[in-house]
Amino acid sequence: MRILHTSDWHIGRQFHQVTLLEDQRHVLQQIVTIAKEQEVEVVIIAGDLYDRAVPPASAVALLDEILRQFTHDLQIPVMLISGNHDSPERLNFASTHLAEADLYMLGKLTSNIKPIHLHDEHGVVQFYGLPYADPMMVRDSFDHAEDVKTHDDAMRFLIEQSAVDTKQRNVLLSHCFVGGAEACDSERPLSIGGADQVSSAHFKDFDYVALGHLHGRQYRSEAHIRYSGSIMKYSFSEEKHIKSVTIVDMDAEGKCEIEQVELKPLRNMRTLEGSLEELLEQGKEDAHAEDYLLIRLTDTHAILEPMQKLRAVYPNVLHLERPGLLANNGRTTAQREKMLKGEWNMFEDFYQQVHGEALSDAQQDVVKDILKTLHNSEAS
Numbered sequence: 165m166r167i168l169h170t171s172d173w174h175i176g177r178q179f180h181q182v183t184l185l186e187d188q189r190h191v192l193q194q195i196v197t198i199a200k201e202q203e204v205e206v207v208i209i210a211g212d213l214y215d216r217a218v219p220p221a222s223a224v225a226l227l228d229e230i231l232r233q234f235t236h237d238l239q240i241p242v243m244l245i246s247g248n249h250d251s252p253e254r255l256n257f258a259s260t261h262l263a264e265a266d267l268y269m270l271g272k273l274t275s276n277i278k279p280i281h282l283h284d285e286h287g288v289v290q291f292y293g294l295p296y297a298d299p300m301m302v303r304d305s306f307d308h309a310e311d312v313k314t315h316d317d318a319m320r321f322l323i324e325q326s327a328v329d330t331k332q333r334n335v336l337l338s339h340c341f342v343g344g345a346e347a348c349d350s351e352r353p354l355s356i357g358g359a360d361q362v363s364s365a366h367f368k369d370f371d372y373v374a375l376g377h378l379h380g381r382q383y384r385s386e387a388h389i390r391y392s393g394s395i396m397k398y399s400f401s402e403e404k405h406i407k408s409v410t411i412v413d414m415d416a417e418g419k420c421e422i423e424q425v426e427l428k429p430l431r432n433m434r435t436l437e438g439s440l441e442e443l444l445e446q447g448k449e450d451a452h453a454e455d456y457l458l459i460r461l462t463d464t465h466a467i468l469e470p471m472q473k474l475r476a477v478y479p480n481v482l483h484l485e486r487p488g489l490l491a492n493n494g495r496t497t498a499q500r501e502k503m504l505k506g507e508w509n510m511f512e513d514f515y516q517q518v519h520g521e522a523l524s525d526a527q528q529d530v531v532k533d534i535l536k537t538l539h540n541s542e543a544s
């Protein structure tokens with residue numbers, strides 16, 4: 165059986181007040197194309213379909229459009245679970261009816277965990293989907309679950325309840341944090357202080373484990389226990405990530421061959437460092453000037469409206485850092501003298517930029533007087 169595993173779509177997410185919907189449509193459309201070209205037999209999505217429990221209408225419309233292309237246009241079954249960003253009840257809406265159309269939306273945990281059966285030429289493959297649930301939700305959903313205190317307890321309990329028939333081939337979908345895995349800045353922690361991690365030992369009865377939650381693609385302890393990673397970069401800490409979907413070929417014995425197919429973003433996320441002058445110059449030649457950028461300006465003097473100047477060549481600068489200024493702005497007593505000079509130099513630069521000429525001698529005296537008065541009143 166050929167499976168396409170993806171997760172962490174986060175449809176409707178904003179990044180530094182910019183909506184990413186167009187970028188998300190671009191990569192989701194690629195996933196539809198990959199599913200078609202690779203002739204996959206099922207698409208599985210391991211949680212965080214939406215970025216928020218109450219997603220904007222435009223996000224709901226985009227998910228609807230993509231799911232329709234899979235299940236209706238291409239006739240590929242889709243199975244998905246909720247993640248910690250999704251609302252279990254909302255994702256579960258009309259799921260019984262949708263299942264009749266091969267769209268399996270497992271939004272909400274129930275006390276009756278039953279696999280979905282899909283068939284290939286070798287027989288049945290059982291797909292177990294565990295919607296995201298914290299320990300309290302597990303205690304509320306089951307009798308006799310009062311001992312479930314941690315996420316690890318919850319996973320052990322849910323797998324026991326699943327009563328997996330190991331004579332069949334089995335696939336698990338889960339949205340969780342497997343111990344020792346590598347996190348990044350765009351994931352919302354499941355709980356504070358490391359109590360959110362689960363052991364990969366719970367997954368021994370499964371031939372493939374499709375994980376969601378962590379946004380960097382990676383596997384844990386064995387190659388078939390893996391995170392597909394998010395569909396695009398959602399923080400600058402993911403700058404070096406390669407985003408992809410995972411294609412899994414499962415043979416008659418349940419052995420898996422794994423391939424990762426890269427996704428190409430509409431706009432990449434990058435960090436640029438240099439002086440304003442250098443960056444403005446290289447921006448003119450930059451074929452990817454539309455990328456989402458974090459810019460670190462190395463200039464040590466004050467600059468008037470640097471963001472506006474940068475956006476003239478790089479329209480999607482989202483964040484600006486001034487390491488050059490920080491280096492100049494130490495606040496120890498020993499550096500007080502230097503700081504006074506720093507303020508003076510900054511004002512000189514500022515005046516020069518606004519008026520296009522330097523301060524006259526008389527103006528210099530006035531500014532120096534003002535600075536002295538300010539510092540004296542601060543000292544007293």
Ligand SMILES: [Mn+2]
Pocket residue numbers: 172174212247249351352377378
């Ligand atoms: Mn996520």
